[in-house]
Amino acid sequence: MATTLGYAILGLLAREALSGYDVTQRMKESVGFFWGAGHSQIYPELARLEEGGLVAHSVVEQRERPDKKVFEITPAGIDALGEWVMQPPPRRPTKDELTLKAYSVWLVDGGEAARLFREEGRRYEEQLARYEQIRGWMEEEWADDIGRPETPRFASYATLRRGILYERGNAEWCRWLADAVEGKPEGV
Amino acid sequence: MATTLGYAILGLLAREALSGYDVTQRMKESVGFFWGAGHSQIYPELARLEEGGLVAHSVVEQRERPDKKVFEITPAGIDALGEWVMQPPPRRPTKDELTLKAYSVWLVDGGEAARLFREEGRRYEEQLARYEQIRGWMEEEWADDIGRPETPRFASYATLRRGILYERGNAEWCRWLADAVEGKPEGV
DNA sequence: ACCCGCATGTAAGTCGTTACATGATTCT
DNA sequence: AGAATCATGTAACGACTTACATGCGGGT
Numbered sequence: 001m002a003t004t005l006g007y008a009i010l011g012l013l014a015r016e017a018l019s020g021y022d023v024t025q026r027m028k029e030s031v032g033f034f035w036g037a038g039h040s041q042i043y044p045e046l047a048r049l050e051e052g053g054l055v056a057h058s059v060v061e062q063r064e065r066p067d068k069k070v071f072e073i074t075p076a077g078i079d080a081l082g083e084w085v086m087q088p089p090p091r092r093p094t095k096d097e098l099t100l101k102a103y104s105v106w107l108v109d110g111g112e113a114a115r116l117f118r119e120e121g122r123r124y125e126e127q128l129a130r131y132e133q134i135r136g137w138m139e140e141e142w143a144d145d146i147g148r149p150e151t152p153r154f155a156s157y158a159t160l161r162r163g164i165l166y167e168r169g170n171a172e173w174c175r176w177l178a179d180a181v182e183g184k185p186e187g188v
Numbered sequence: 189m190a191t192t193l194g195y196a197i198l199g200l201l202a203r204e205a206l207s208g209y210d211v212t213q214r215m216k217e218s219v220g221f222f223w224g225a226g227h228s229q230i231y232p233e234l235a236r237l238e239e240g241g242l243v244a245h246s247v248v249e250q251r252e253r254p255d256k257k258v259f260e261i262t263p264a265g266i267d268a269l270g271e272w273v274m275q276p277p278p279r280r281p282t283k284d285e286l287t288l289k290a291y292s293v294w295l296v297d298g299g300e301a302a303r304l305f306r307e308e309g310r311r312y313e314e315q316l317a318r319y320e321q322i323r324g325w326m327e328e329e330w331a332d333d334i335g336r337p338e339t340p341r342f343a344s345y346a347t348l349r350r351g352i353l354y355e356r357g358n359a360e361w362c363r364w365l366a367d368a369v370e371g372k373p374e375g376v
Numbered sequence: 377a378c379c380c381g382c383a384t385g386t387a388a389g390t391c392g393t394t395a396c397a398t399g400a401t402t403c404t
Numbered sequence: 405a406g407a408a409t410c411a412t413g414t415a416a417c418g419a420c421t422t423a424c425a426t427g428c429g430g431g432t
Contacts, residue, residue, distance in 0.1 A: 020413090034284045039411090043412065043413060065400080069412085081292050085304075093224030165357035227383095229421085253428080253429075256382085379431090381430085383426100383428090387423080394418095395414100397414080
């Protein structure tokens with residue numbers, strides 16, 4: 001019924017009521033690690049969700065700040081989100097620009113290519129380090145909830161683990177590729 | 189200068205001359221594993237590349253088959269592709285629908301969720317098995333070229349390794365998540 | 377007779393990015 | 405004085421998907 005972005009927003013609102021601005025912020029941090037959108041996409045999508053009865057808003061007046069519309073998920077919204085979760089997602093081809101570049105890496109100088117992939121690898125490692133830090137924090141602070149699949153904290157922890165595996169795989173691959181284009185033998 | 193899809197096509201044409209139809213087929217197998225497009229996107233893109241002087245076509249008449257336009261990459265096309273390869277790609281947020289579903293998995297029944305993620309994990313494992321098979325074949329058949337970063341075969345092998353790490357990470361995560369939502373203790 | 381593979385395109389619609397537009401307050 | 409944060413929207417454009425459209429030859 002809603003779009004994928006709609007379900008991403010519902011996933012946030014199922015945890016707490018948020019303004020469009022707040023949703024935009026979340027899309028740059030937490031959820032943003034696996035689904036991103038700018039505010040120009042979010043405001044119209046919230047309107048569409050409201051039209052479908054999946055969310056409802058109330059205006060909160062603020063002193064010294066502009067008024068804001070705070071959106072809450074409705075029972076119908078919770079139902080729709082739960083049903084969507086259980087549908088197997090369509091297998092779309094992963095679009096990875098760095099892999100695409102690697103596909104044509106044979107055309108360029110090995111030393112220069114090594115520099116590129118080492119630099120990209122470093123970025124993945126930085127992100128990985130950030131994730132590992134959050135993971136350590138979660139495992140300490142959220143220790144109880146992490147074992148309870150019915151809590152939102154468990155779900156957040158699960159997505160973080162996915163991010164860790166993803167960044168680790170990418171970092172490992174970049175290192176291997178940088179070594180290989182420089183002519184270094186591999187350690188598989 | 190060209191779009192990302194344009195560079196994907198150039199990457200193919202740098203290896204061999206192809207018709208639009210052939211390019212479409214490649215987008216479903218080899219390159220399709222990390223960049224996909226339908227024929228309705230490919231034909232206009234080839235026209236744009238030709239307009240920019242990066243590819244050129246000649247008509248090949250066939251008996252018992254429709255005539256076809258075979259596209260070749262031009263020296264300008266090779267240059268453009270090589271320069272693009274060396275540009276660090278913009279860091280776009282990974283869009284992964286399955287991770288997004290996991291973010292709201294706390295709303296649904298653990299047993300049902302386990303079934304979903306186990307099934308998805310199986311698909312990743314199947315793809316992984318296919319990749320591992322190709323890898324074995326490449327390491328035997330292409331043994332010489334795989335150590336030479338200036339060959340297209342090396343580049344194909346490199347992208348395959350990326351695919352293997354990707355599928356392996358996903359499969360591992362799905363297994364972990366399925367166990368976790370069922371209440372099984374983890375083995376990290 | 378019908379479907380599949382080869383072969384090439386266009387059209388309509390959705391999704392996503394970048395830019396335009398406004399305006400108050402707080403921090404430097 | 406200028407930049408950053410909070411706050412909400414619209415418009416234009418580009419990328420991508422799905423459907424429309426055509427036609428021959430070969431296999432069942």
